[in-house]
Amino acid sequence: MAGKTLIGEFHSDHTKVVQALMDLRSAIQAQDIARIRATLNEANKLVGPHFKFEELHLYPKLREFIGEAGLQRLLTEHDGVFRGVMALMSLAAKDTWSKSDAETAAANLELIWEHPITCDGLALYIERLPHTLQEELLNQMEERRREGTTLLEYRKERFS
Ligand SMILES: [Fe+2]
Structure with missing residues (x-):
């Protein structure tokens, strides 16, 4: 079996994100705050x-x-994801939701729904990068995974 590739790992992250978004959508519909x-x-x-x-x-x-x-558009999309996730997290800190909380959660989820699709499309360009650069990027991806900075921690690093 072939080893890991940059595009394979990149896509597998997006697949997991799409699953998380679908889980969030059903949990929001069910108002299952623990989930x-x-x-x-x-x-x-x-x-x-x-x-x-x-x-x-x-x-x-x-x-x-x-x-x-x-490039700026991609960063702006990430800004939207930071905002959407923060809004969902503060709603998820509540014990119960009003109807308007549930609507706000669904609206915030809508805002971040399409980002993995845009991002995954970048594979069309990644595959045009020289093979050695793809290898180098894969190593950097794995280093960042080992480092394990969470989204909330990275948000602080990014906006400080
Ligand atoms: Fe991405």
């Missing part, structure tokens, strides 16, 4: 290293394909 909390907690650990890798290592290497404006 929302548990899913957010897992996503916090998964998405932190993923975002940090993308912003520090991957996105700058894609500048030649997507341009400065494209």
Whole structure:
């Protein structure tokens, strides 16, 4: 069996994110706050290293394909994800939800729903990067995973 590849690992993160989003959607519909909390907690650990890798290592290497404006758009999308996750986390800290809490949670989820689709499409450019650079990026991805900065921790690093 072939070893790990950058695109394979990149896609597998997005697959997990899509699963987390689907779990969140059903938990929000059921107003199952404990399940929302548990899913957010897992996503916090998964998405932190993923975002940090993308912003520090991957996105700058894609500048030649997507341009400065494209790069900024990706960062702005991440800003939206930070905001959406923060809003969901503060709602998940409550013991019970009002109807408007449930609507706010669903609206915040809508805002972050499409990001993994946009991001996964970048594989079309990643596969055009030289093989040695893809290997180097894979190593950096794995370093960020070992480092294990959560999304909330990375948000503090990013905005400080
Ligand atoms: Fe991504």
